[in-house]
Amino acid sequence: MLLAFNKPYGVLCQFSGGGSRPTLADYVREKDVYPAGRLDMDSEGLLLLTDDGALAHRLTDPKHKQPKTYLVQVDGAITDAALGALRRGVILNDGLTRPAGAEPAVEPDWLWPRDPPVRFRKAIPTSWLSVTLREGRNRQVRRMTAAVGFPTLRLIRVRIGDYTLDGLPPGHVRRLA
Template sequence: MLIALNKPFGVLCQFTTDDGRPTLADYVRQKDVYPAGRLDHDSEGLLLLTDDGVLAHRLTDPKHKQPKTYLVQVDGAISDEAVQALCRGVVLNDGPTLPAVAEHADEPEWLWPRDPPVRFRKSIPTSWLSISLREGRNRQIRRMTAAVGFPTLRLIRVRIGAYALDDLLPGQTRVLKS
């Protein structure tokens, strides 16, 4: 079985917790499925869950190089030079990243409101990017955009390999393969 979930902001990528925060159990009714990869609690978007260990491995193991694509809202009007730096790869505290596919993007028309909302400052604009990676270090995109001087405000995963978020709203699931 393979299930797509649009993971809402603030939801933990696990099924249980001791502190009462929302988890996958609040959104996924199917039994015996587990996340193939994860999204941080402050990230949103496509999360795949499966009961197939081989498929989970293929989706998450860097050797298989499944591209993961994100829409990223950053603080400030990001420069072409900063976008090019992301494309070349940047040096983080745990070493250099692989080159990314990064480009300027328009704010998506389909974007749902976030609760809580992203901070708004009249004097500082925000920018949107599309970024695709073939690796997945802890908080990698947030660290990459910060390294080029534009901290991430909102991060939405829209694609993992051949699987896309499409029109799923936050908290909704879709069975992709039963």
């Protein structure tokens, strides 16, 4: 079984032990499925769940190089220099990242409001990017955008390999296989 889940902001990528925080168990009714990868509590979007360990391994192991694409809202007006740095790879405290796909984007018209909303400051604009990674370090997109001077405000995963969010509302599950 393979499921797509649109993880809302603030939901933990685990089925138990959330205390007062919501977990996958609050949304996913299918039994014996587990996340193939993770999204941080403050990230949103596509999470794949499966009961097939081999499939989970193919989806998450870096040697299989499944590209993961994120829509990212950053603090400030993104520069060509920052985009170039993301495309070449960024030095983080755990080493140089692989080059990322990084393109300017527009806020999509299908985007749902976030609760709580992203902070708004009149004097500082925000920008949207599309960032595609082929590795999966802890909080990597957030650390990369911060390293080039544009902290992440909102992060939404929209694609893992051939699987997409494609109109799946937040908190909903779609059976893929």
